[in-house]
Amino acid sequence: MAYQLYRNTTLGNSLQESLDELIQTQQITPQLALQVLLQFDKAINTALANRVCNRVNFKGSLNTYRFCDNVWTFVLNDVEFREVTDLVKVDKVKIVACDGKNTGNAAE
Amino acid sequence: MSNQLNLPQVDSNQVPKLYRSVIEDVINEVRELFLDEGVDEQVLMELKTLWENKLMQSKAVEGFNTEEQAALQAAAQQQAQQAQQATQQAQTQQVLLPPQQQAPQQQVIVQDPKILQHMSATGMSAATTAATLALPTGIGPYQQLITSQGQILQVLRAANGTQYIIQPQQQMVLQQQVLPQMQPGGGQAPVIQQVLAPLQGGLPQQTGVIIQPQQVILTGNKVQQNAQVQGGAAPGGQQQQQQIQQQVQQVQQVQGGAAPGVPQQQQQQPPMMLQVDGAGDTSSEEEDEEEEYDEEEDEEKEKDGEDGQVEEEPLNSEDDVSDEEDQELFDTENVVVCQYDKIHRSKNKWKFHLKDGIMNLNGRDYVFSKAIGDAEW
Numbered sequence: 009m010a011y012q013l014y015r016n017t018t019l020g021n022s023l024q025e026s027l028d029e030l031i032q033t034q035q036i037t038p039q040l041a042l043q044v045l046l047q048f049d050k051a052i053n054t055a056l057a058n059r060v061c062n063r064v065n066f067k068g069s070l071n072t073y074r075f076c077d078n079v080w081t082f083v084l085n086d087v088e089f090r091e092v093t094d095l096v097k098v099d100k101v102k103i104v105a106c107d108g109k110n111t112g113n114a115a116e
Numbered sequence: 117m118s119n120q121l122n123l124p125q126v127d128s129n130q131v132p133k134l135y136r137s138v139i140e141d142v143i144n145e146v147r148e149l150f151l152d153e154g155v156d157e158q159v160l161m162e163l164k165t166l167w168e169n170k171l172m173q174s175k176a177v178e179g180f181n182t183e184e185q186a187a188l189q190a191a192a193q194q195q196a197q198q199a200q201q202a203t204q205q206a207q208t209q210q211v212l213l214p215p216q217q218q219a220p221q222q223q224v225i226v227q228d229p230k231i232l233q234h235m236s237a238t239g240m241s242a243a244t245t246a247a248t249l250a251l252p253t254g255i256g257p258y259q260q261l262i263t264s265q266g267q268i269l270q271v272l273r274a275a276n277g278t279q280y281i282i283q284p285q286q287q288m289v290l291q292q293q294v295l296p297q298m299q300p301g302g303g304q305a306p307v308i309q310q311v312l313a314p315l316q317g318g319l320p321q322q323t324g325v326i327i328q329p330q331q332v333i334l335t336g337n338k339v340q341q342n343a344q345v346q347g348g349a350a351p352g353g354q355q356q357q358q359q360i361q362q363q364v365q366q367v368q369q370v371q372g373g374a375a376p377g378v379p380q381q382q383q384q385q386p387p388m389m390l391q392v393d394g395a396g397d398t399s400s401e402e403e404d405e406e407e408e409y410d411e412e413e414d415e416e417k418e419k420d421g422e423d424g425q426v427e428e429e430p431l432n433s434e435d436d437v438s439d440e441e442d443q444e445l446f447d448t449e450n451v452v453v454c455q456y457d458k459i460h461r462s463k464n465k466w467k468f469h470l471k472d473g474i475m476n477l478n479g480r481d482y483v484f485s486k487a488i489g490d491a492e493w
Contacts, residue, residue: 011455013453013455015476016451016453016475017451017453017474017476017481018171018173018174018177018481019135019138019139019474019481020472021170021397022166022167022170022171023142023167024175025166025170026166026167026170027163027331028131028168029166030159030162030163034437035155035159035162036150036153036155036163037153040149040150040153040155041327043149044142044144044146044149044163045392046425047142047145047146047149048138048142050145051138051141051142051145052138054141055134055137055138055141055226056134056473056474056483056485057472057485058473058474059134059137060130060134060483060484060485061485062130062480062483062484062486063485063486063487063488064473064475064484064486064487064488065487065488066468066487066488066489066490067489067491068130068489068491069491069492069493070464070466070491070492070493071493073466075320075449075459075492080456080459081295082468082491083467084489086294087491089475089477089482091423091482091484092179096477096478096480098450098478100449101394101450101451101469101477102444102449102450102451102452103451103454103470104452104453104454105234105451105452105453105454105455105459105470105473106454107455107456108454108455108456108457108470108471108472111379
């Protein structure tokens with residue numbers, strides 16, 4: 009089972025919302041929706057691992073950090089994200105990171 | 117299967133493609149599941165559509181998400197362009213035609229005042245006008261007709277089949293000749309757009325205009341009606357006004373028009389009431405009490421945390437240390453969802469080695485395969 013980490017992204021949330029709408033109109037069952045999400049997890053994990061190839065650097069100040077259940081959660085302030093092409097600045101960012109050492113096996 | 121080159125590309129280009137490929141993968145994989153459960157393929161397509169629409173709406177991703185939607189948007193743009201072209205052409209023709217009446221209105225009326233004037237001046241018969249204006253219904257989407265007087269009428273055919281004849285010139289002889297000359301620019305635009313949207317409410321307002329931009333929507337029948345009624349009209353301005361007004365009302369009624377009567381539009385603005393005495397409302401009606409109350413309020417604000425809590429913000433709220441409010445002003449919480457390779461700390465210096473992440477920063481989506489960061493705690 010792949011990380012369900014990516015469900016809280018634009019892509020993942022829009023999928024969940026769409027599934028919810030279909031459930032409400034009773035066009036699909038919740039069980040089926042869950043299956044779809046599991047499939048989504050696999051697809052996004054694979055896609056990120058195989059189809060993306062770029063590097064980003066960032067710098068900022070660390071506001072909080074948390075390590076629990078092998079999941080790191082950071083909150084940074086005044087961060088600059090730098091790529092070869094462009095620069096993005098934000099006042100606050102939250103980073104959620106699962107253990108990447110295993111090949112995406114589910115964190116338990 | 118990867119269509120992406122391994123060359124460093126602008127990240128924003130990667131994201132739409134990546135998302136699209138993920139969507140395709142998921143939908144294809146899930147198709148079997150749907151069939152197993154006995155769910156129709158239609159539902160699957162609906163899921164896909166919903167998904168893509170939400171992505172588009174979020175504006176987190178650049179570009180359209182599917183080719184279909186790209187085609188749809190292109191079609192929408194074309195329609196908008198046509199409307200603009202109609203506007204522009206109508207405007208240019210207005211400039212050319214010498215306005216004998218000072219009507220600046222944007223109207224879509226069959227009768228051309230010029231025709232009427234010519235009628236009176238040259239004795240043209242109403243029949244000619246009617247014949248000219250009685251258009252065949254098989255008009256294409258956008259054509260121009262040349263009347264017997266050499267005027268160019270423009271015909272738009274809306275999607276629902278009704279035809280609109282756009283007169284290049286404004287007609288109505290107004291009682292008040294105060295109106296400015298033809299307004300270039302945005303003048304025509306609202307009407308044209310309204311023309312295309314059959315009888316929506318809310319005609320644009322003009323000051324001092326009795327008959328405001330009207331929408332006389334013509335089908336084959338009504339053309340003749342108008343022609344006949346106006347054919348017999350004397351060239352007097354007022355009579356034309358009234359008749360046209362009646363016609364408009366008739367047309368509007370017949371069409372079940374949502375547009376309110378013309379004179380009513382000027383009254384549509386709701387009365388504005390301003391409250392000038394501040395937010396601390398009380399139900400007190402007497403002035404004396406209010407004055408006393410104000411004084412008390414001032415005194416109470418100087419006290420510390422007593423019962424001086426009026427309906428306003430609780431006292432001492434300035435003492436609160438809250439980071440949240442400022443940051444909630446942002447619509448998006450900037451989030452990075454990823455996996456970590458290594459997290460390192462030395463005293464208060466942290467180093468992050470991350471991979472396979474999706475970021476949402478300032479409302480936009482980004483992805484990375486590797487991210488390295490430094491932060492001081």
